[in-house]
Amino acid sequence: MNGLNANIPEGALEDKWSNFKEKAKLVNPANRLKMEVIVVGTGLAGASCAASLAEQGYRIKSFCFQDSARRAHSVAAQGGVNAAKNYKNDGDSVYRMFYDTIKGGDFRSREANVYRLAECSLALIDQSVAQGVPFAREYGGYLNNRSFGGVQVSRTFYARGQTGQQLLLGAYQALMRQESVGKVKTYTRHEMLDLVLIDGKAKGIITRDLVTGEIERHAADAVVLATGGYGKIYYLSTLAMGCNGSAIWRAHKKGALMSGVSWIQFHPTSLPQSGEQQSKLTLMSESLRNDGRIWVPLKAGEQREAGLIPEEERDYYLERRYPAFGNLSPRDISSRAAKERIDAGFGVGPMKNAVYLDFSRAIKAQGREKIKEKYSNLFTMYEKITGINAYEQPMLISPAAHFTMGGLWVDYQLMTSIPGLFALGEANFSDHGANRLGANSLLQACVDGYFIAPYTIPNYLADELKAQRIKTSHPAFDEAEAQVKAKLQQLMNIKGNFSVDYFHKTLGKLLYDKCGLSRSKEGLQQAIEEIKALRNKFYTDLKLTGDEHLNSELEKAGRVADYLELGELMCLDALQREESCGAHFREEYQTADGEAVRDDEHYAYVSAWEWKGEDEQHVLHKEPLTFERVSLTVRSYK
Numbered sequence: 001m002n003g004l005n006a007n008i009p010e011g012a013l014e015d016k017w018s019n020f021k022e023k024a025k026l027v028n029p030a031n032r033l034k035m036e037v038i039v040v041g042t043g044l045a046g047a048s049c050a051a052s053l054a055e056q057g058y059r060i061k062s063f064c065f066q067d068s069a070r071r072a073h074s075v076a077a078q079g080g081v082n083a084a085k086n087y088k089n090d091g092d093s094v095y096r097m098f099y100d101t102i103k104g105g106d107f108r109s110r111e112a113n114v115y116r117l118a119e120c121s122l123a124l125i126d127q128s129v130a131q132g133v134p135f136a137r138e139y140g141g142y143l144n145n146r147s148f149g150g151v152q153v154s155r156t157f158y159a160r161g162q163t164g165q166q167l168l169l170g171a172y173q174a175l176m177r178q179e180s181v182g183k184v185k186t187y188t189r190h191e192m193l194d195l196v197l198i199d200g201k202a203k204g205i206i207t208r209d210l211v212t213g214e215i216e217r218h219a220a221d222a223v224v225l226a227t228g229g230y231g232k233i234y235y236l237s238t239l240a241m242g243c244n245g246s247a248i249w250r251a252h253k254k255g256a257l258m259s260g261v262s263w264i265q266f267h268p269t270s271l272p273q274s275g276e277q278q279s280k281l282t283l284m285s286e287s288l289r290n291d292g293r294i295w296v297p298l299k300a301g302e303q304r305e306a307g308l309i310p311e312e313e314r315d316y317y318l319e320r321r322y323p324a325f326g327n328l329s330p331r332d333i334s335s336r337a338a339k340e341r342i343d344a345g346f347g348v349g350p351m352k353n354a355v356y357l358d359f360s361r362a363i364k365a366q367g368r369e370k371i372k373e374k375y376s377n378l379f380t381m382y383e384k385i386t387g388i389n390a391y392e393q394p395m396l397i398s399p400a401a402h403f404t405m406g407g408l409w410v411d412y413q414l415m416t417s418i419p420g421l422f423a424l425g426e427a428n429f430s431d432h433g434a435n436r437l438g439a440n441s442l443l444q445a446c447v448d449g450y451f452i453a454p455y456t457i458p459n460y461l462a463d464e465l466k467a468q469r470i471k472t473s474h475p476a477f478d479e480a481e482a483q484v485k486a487k488l489q490q491l492m493n494i495k496g497n498f499s500v501d502y503f504h505k506t507l508g509k510l511l512y513d514k515c516g517l518s519r520s521k522e523g524l525q526q527a528i529e530e531i532k533a534l535r536n537k538f539y540t541d542l543k544l545t546g547d548e549h550l551n552s553e554l555e556k557a558g559r560v561a562d563y564l565e566l567g568e569l570m571c572l573d574a575l576q577r578e579e580s581c582g583a584h585f586r587e588e589y590q591t592a593d594g595e596a597v598r599d600d601e602h603y604a605y606v607s608a609w610e611w612k613g614e615d616e617q618h619v620l621h622k623e624p625l626t627f628e629r630v631s632l633t634v635r636s637y638k
Contacts, residue, residue, distance in 0.1 A: 004257075004608055004623045007411040008112045013629050017116045020412070024455050025462035032057035034469075035461055038205055038220040040192045040247055042069035044164070044171055044442060045425030046226030048449025049457075051174035054183035056454060058461075061218055062175065062184055065191045065210060065242060065555075070172045073228055073240050074445065077164025078285035078378070079148065080156035081128075081442040083121035088145055092153040094118045099630060101440060104150045104330055105405070105433020106582035106598060107632050108260070108606070110625065112412055113430050117440070120447040125157055127450060131170035134159050146290055146374075148438035149268075150330035150637075156439040161285045161378040164442055171449070190216070191555065192247045193484045195223065195254045195421065196476050202421035203470045206480045208488075213549035215481055217472035221464050222420045222457055225251060226449070229404035229426040231264060233563045233570075234516070235508030237401035238270055238283040244559040248408050248427050249566055256416040257608040257621060259429035260406030261566070262574035263583050265436055266517050268294075268334035270400030271385060272354040279501075281400040282385055284357075285378055286438040289327045291362035291371060292395070294318050294338070296355050300345035306356055306394045317341055325637040332435040332583045333637060335399035339517045340594065342398070349396045356394035363391060399517060403441060405432040405583065406573075409608040409623075413456035414448060417608075420464070422457060424448040429606070434582025491557045492548060496541030500556040503538050507531065507560070507567055515571050520587040524575040528568055535564040569609060569618055576620065579603045600632050 009020040027035065035058055039050040042064040050062045064072060084097040097118040102109060125143070129135065135157050136144040145154040159166040178184040189210045196204035196219070204219040230245025231237045252258050269289065271282040295316045297309055317337055319326040329337075338355050347353050363371050368391055372379070379390050386396070408416045408423040410430050415422050425445035432440065510530055514523035538561065544553050580589040580596035581603070589597040606623040 004409075004417075004621050005411065006110065006623060007413055008110070009412065013111060013115050016112050017119060021455055024459040027458050027462050027465065029057050031465055033059070035059065035464070036061065036220040037222045037224060037457065038063070038218055039224040039226060040205065041072065041226035041228065041425075041427070042066070042172075042175065043072035043074035043226060043228060043425065044168055044445035045427070045449045046072070046224070047168065047171035047175045048446055049224055049226060049424055049453045050184055051171065051178050052450055052454040053457065054178035056458070057183070060178070060184045061220065062186045063190045063192060063205075063207060064188055067188055069175060069186060069188065070168065072168065073243055074168045074442070075165040076238075076240065076283065077442050078161040078283065079287035080146065080158035080163045080439045081124065081167065081446070082148070082155050082437070082439040083125045083157060083443070084118055084155055085122060085125060087143060088154045090153045092155050094122070096153065097121065097155060100151045101431070101437055102433070102630050103635060104437040105435050106596070106635050107433065107600070107604070107627065107630070108581055108625065109431060109433030110412075110606075111627060111629060116452070117431050117444060117447055120451045121443055123451060124443065124446050128167060128170055128446075131173065133166045133170050136160065146287055147328060149286055149289060149328045149334065150325070150437040151328070152325070156287070158287065161287070161375060167442055167446065171446075192227075193250065193558070194480045195251045196480045197254055197418065198470055198474060198476045201419045204472065204477065206477070206484050208484070210555060211550055213551070215484060217477045217481060219470045219472050219474075219477070221461055222422065224422045224424060224453065224457070225408065225427050226424040227427050229407065230563070230566060231401045231404050233508065233567055234401035234512050235504050236273060236278065236281055236512075238267055238281055239402075241279060244562070245566055246559050246562045248423065249562040251408060251416065251418070251421060253611050254418065255611070256418045256421060257409035257610055258406065258569065259409040259606050259608045260434070260573075261607070261609065262515060262570045262577070263405035263434045264401060264516075264570070265331055265403040265405060265583050266335040266399040267402035268331055268338055268399050269357065269397045270402070271382075272349055272351065272396055272398035274351070282381070283400070283402065284382060284395065284397060286331070288357060288375060288378060288395070291366075291374070292327065292357040292359050293361060294327050294334075294355055294357055294397075296341045296346040296348060302346075302348070306348070306358070315341075315346070322637045329637050330435060331438060332585075336517055336585060338399050354396040354398045357397045358394035359390060360394070401512070401516070403436055405429065405434060405436055409606070413459065414452055415456065415460065420460060422453060424453060434584055487558070488548060488554065491542065491554060491561070492544055494539065494542040494544070496543050498537070498541050498543055500542065500544070500553055500560050503534065503542070504556070504560045504563065506534060507563060510534070511567055511570065515574050518585045518587055519574045521575065524571045527571045528575070531564060531568045531571065538564055572618060573607055573609065577603055577607065596635070598635070604632070
């Protein structure tokens, strides 16, 4: 295991990225044709990285488990993408965006990475417009902006409520262009099941063809994981059913460190759970909080419909508790505030598990047509799902598991602790600290793939030119393939009584209750023991139908097996961090009025965990966080 060296370049914060690019090693065009890179994932980070490297001349293999690269989960992002363009002339700048992001993450992210994110945001908008992304525009033709939670300026560029889909179409077109000229080979309906290491370096992957069940070997000079986050571990989440954490977890078990594992974001504007048989929750864009006001009745157990509750009997609790930011308070704070009101008996809706998001004042002030122009597809989606017209009644919203700030530990170059293994987008921990600001997710994925990896991956490959080209006949591939097959056969052979979904739902509820919006020492200790017992039951009483060929239950079983290990590490990470910061709210560490108490003296570091074996305790490594440009202040939105 190499040391935790973040490899941050020398120089002032504003110069670090320029300094790196000026000194980065290069590969000449003829040599690029000899080198191959595997990119797992075809969302914004994966597609943009694969297309950019192929454009440079590298040979790329692109993998996704969907039936088309275009169906990656980036399509689901709605509200927008941030960039410090200052088009509204309202005081925005690269530094202000950097500071908002550092503060939003509760001072638990690296200054150098976050500053680069803000710096590269400027180029992303120009890149996207050139690709034809149809951002909203003012009447005169200028690109429009709106504000998002955690900031006081308008820096979010958007395409109605379909920003992720439109950005992904741009990246997908770039990827398909490279495929058409033979520089990218795409493998759809393939799932990565293991990482292959040779001499300590990432040199390939083992995949399973999800249609035939065939196990395949693929070798390369470097491997990129851009496989998204693991929020689906909670079962009920805003993520699609297929989303999972298996690729990064398999890499973790081969030696890649995991960081910030318990920093899970709960989105404040999801549709509430409506029944026991539900498999996912639907996200409503955070952009709705620009015009919608969030409230609950002043009286607990209120039975009247929203329209019959007079203004003076409503509690606009975000406006009351956080007057400076109000309904645009950051996601972690807004979600906890909603849960607190619901738990205290002020919840609304059929299951009393929601709060109101009310547009009546905005419609009165701006007119129904203006609100329709901004959010029509979101209002249409809401009515299709609930049968409620949100122009006439408030929406019902509730917090839901959404985004994972944690992931594989990476250095400044986005390389993991395994040489040659890079992690991009939500698969890494790098930019968001303990809480992500809205509209920074699409930004990080695009910036990682378009602007960072095309410099940092060649910097690594330049030293690999002299290395011997690896073939899939190497014994390391034999060993990895044998392990994968043995694991699949183990799952098929259990023949117990409980479905995969039973274990997933049980784990999800356990984590939501004890490692969700709030955590306690006692609850986390209980959760660790309960997860161990559940994992034992999984391996003795799992029931799988079908065979080893086309079998979605077998796919799910492998992913839930990984969740049962990852869930325990989440609880261990939350238990070890004895402070409240961002999305990690320990009940023992709060002020009298329920605000988080951070401990900078003891916990101003990134937790990076090392896998030691099936029945062994993880080992904690610490990357100290040093702040040269920002002062560590109490994070206040009041």
